[in-house]
Amino acid sequence: MSIEDSISEDTSGREPLVPKAVVSRLSLYLRELQHLHRSEQKTISSSKLGRALGFTAAQVRKDFAYFGQFGYPGIGYRCEELIDQIKKILGTDKKWPVVLVGCGNMGQALLGYRGFAKQGFDVVAVVDVDENVLEKTFQGLKVEHIERLPEIVKRHELKVAILAVPATAAAEAAERIVKSGISGILNFAPVTLTVPKNVSLVEVDLAMELEQLAFSVFQNQQP
Amino acid sequence: MSIEDSISEDTSGREPLVPKAVVSRLSLYLRELQHLHRSEQKTISSSKLGRALGFTAAQVRKDFAYFGQFGYPGIGYRCEELIDQIKKILGTDKKWPVVLVGCGNMGQALLGYRGFAKQGFDVVAVVDVDENVLEKTFQGLKVEHIERLPEIVKRHELKVAILAVPATAAAEAAERIVKSGISGILNFAPVTLTVPKNVSLVEVDLAMELEQLAFSVFQNQQP
DNA sequence: GCGTGTGAACACATTCACAGCA
DNA sequence: TGCTGTGAATGTGTTCACACGC
Numbered sequence: 001m002s003i004e005d006s007i008s009e010d011t012s013g014r015e016p017l018v019p020k021a022v023v024s025r026l027s028l029y030l031r032e033l034q035h036l037h038r039s040e041q042k043t044i045s046s047s048k049l050g051r052a053l054g055f056t057a058a059q060v061r062k063d064f065a066y067f068g069q070f071g072y073p074g075i076g077y078r079c080e081e082l083i084d085q086i087k088k089i090l091g092t093d094k095k096w097p098v099v100l101v102g103c104g105n106m107g108q109a110l111l112g113y114r115g116f117a118k119q120g121f122d123v124v125a126v127v128d129v130d131e132n133v134l135e136k137t138f139q140g141l142k143v144e145h146i147e148r149l150p151e152i153v154k155r156h157e158l159k160v161a162i163l164a165v166p167a168t169a170a171a172e173a174a175e176r177i178v179k180s181g182i183s184g185i186l187n188f189a190p191v192t193l194t195v196p197k198n199v200s201l202v203e204v205d206l207a208m209e210l211e212q213l214a215f216s217v218f219q220n221q222q223p
Numbered sequence: 224m225s226i227e228d229s230i231s232e233d234t235s236g237r238e239p240l241v242p243k244a245v246v247s248r249l250s251l252y253l254r255e256l257q258h259l260h261r262s263e264q265k266t267i268s269s270s271k272l273g274r275a276l277g278f279t280a281a282q283v284r285k286d287f288a289y290f291g292q293f294g295y296p297g298i299g300y301r302c303e304e305l306i307d308q309i310k311k312i313l314g315t316d317k318k319w320p321v322v323l324v325g326c327g328n329m330g331q332a333l334l335g336y337r338g339f340a341k342q343g344f345d346v347v348a349v350v351d352v353d354e355n356v357l358e359k360t361f362q363g364l365k366v367e368h369i370e371r372l373p374e375i376v377k378r379h380e381l382k383v384a385i386l387a388v389p390a391t392a393a394a395e396a397a398e399r400i401v402k403s404g405i406s407g408i409l410n411f412a413p414v415t416l417t418v419p420k421n422v423s424l425v426e427v428d429l430a431m432e433l434e435q436l437a438f439s440v441f442q443n444q445q446p
Numbered sequence: 447g448c449g450t451g452t453g454a455a456c457a458c459a460t461t462c463a464c465a466g467c468a
Numbered sequence: 469t470g471c472t473g474t475g476a477a478t479g480t481g482t483t484c485a486c487a488c489g490c
Binding site: 447448449450451452453457460462463464468 | 485
């Protein structure tokens with residue numbers, strides 16, 4: 001999860017700022033709604049949507065209420081309409097070109113992952129420093145040297161980078177990314193990065209997720 | 224993050240139950256402490272540890288206080304000692320053998336990821352249903368048919384499975400996993416799984432993480 | 447002085463419960 | 469009747485501020 005606040009700088013402290021927890025549920029709602037939409041389901045009530053995801057009906061309604069009035073009393077929410085609304089809120093109604101930094105084991109897997117494109121994220125360039133992968137082509141993209149990053153960012157008007165290098169190389173890579181003019185980093189390296197506060201950061205640490213699971217299993221065992 | 228509570232069933236409602244947010248920070252503390260330990264740093268104060276991770280000193284102290292008194296007034300916390308304590312709390316002071324379910328693109332990457340082993344998680348078996356990978360060997364492990372799961376679980380006394388199959392196959396795979404006696408699933412498929420409440424679930428949806436990042440960038444842009 | 451542990455105060459998030467609309 | 473939108477009440481998590489130990 002993001003270390004930074006998900007919300008814009010609180011310069012004046014007046015706006016009714018959306019809680020970060022709400023934003024993360026928005027993605028879950030979107031995923032479920034897209035699933036319903038594919039199943040030809042036209043509308044859904046807050047209680048059913050909540051049940052599917054493990055939330056209360058009140059929470060579902062309140063979450064949406066932060067952004068406007070999308071529901072129809074007596075009916076519920078129209079799936080397709082709500083999908084569009086959430087996408088607009090998240091900013092994923094438009095395509096996001098992204099650059100992949102690091103083309104090792106994890107990087108190559110992310111390149112092959114079809115799930116990004118489905119939500120509007122297109123990997124349009126790949127950079128690395130390792131001789132072994134430089135100039136090679138993966139999924140139709142030739143790996144360029146990380147020095148090229150500034151021009152790549154400009155050329156594609158990139159805002160977001162996916163960082164998938166070894167832990168030891170992460171800090172330096174992050175600095176290069178920031179200097180290239182990127183404003184958001186999805187970090188897979190198990191290191192706490194320091195970035196300027198105008199740059200957003202989301203961290204995914206797979207070992208940490210397993211630790212959380214281990215703890216949970218551990219608890220449920222001796223009740 | 225887990226859909227289930229990270230905490231044991233609230234059967235009687237008396238224990239001072241640890242907030243799930245605390246547990247997720249525990250993993251972050253651990254990562255940072257291990258980093259400090261490798262840098263020969265013997266002790267650390269709550270304020271410095273907090274600053275490194277973006278938390279307040281009070282929060283750091285309160286988090287640890289849920290589990291006991293680990294600090295030394297005037298000194299701080301001894302890194303090595305605290306590492307051991309946190310590992311004991313998370314349950315990662317012992318090795319956790321895990322089974323990987325799904326050996327496609329993502330599964331193979333996870334198999335090659337060295338970060339799991341570093342925290343005590345060993346992938347000891349791999350299962351799938353796809354003819355193309357069955358019987359093949361990856362990272363020294365031969366892919367077995369998912370039907371074998373029950374005996375594999377028993378043989379290695381497995382508690383945890385990593386689920387990395389395509390979305391369409393996830394629900395069925397999860398059911399097989401549950402039936403095989405596993406009590407925790409780390410799910411990489413972008414689907415909401417339904418599991419018995421004695422089974423823990425942690426979800427990692429990479430597209431969702433990118434959505435969160437997109438939103439954050441989107442906000443920071445028009446201030 | 448420095449730094450922990452902790453009750454009390456505060457801020458934030460969730461749930462309740464009901465008015466109002468289709 | 470069914471379901472949304474929302475103020476009020478509750479519950480949970482975070483920060484403050486200070487007593488105490490090194």
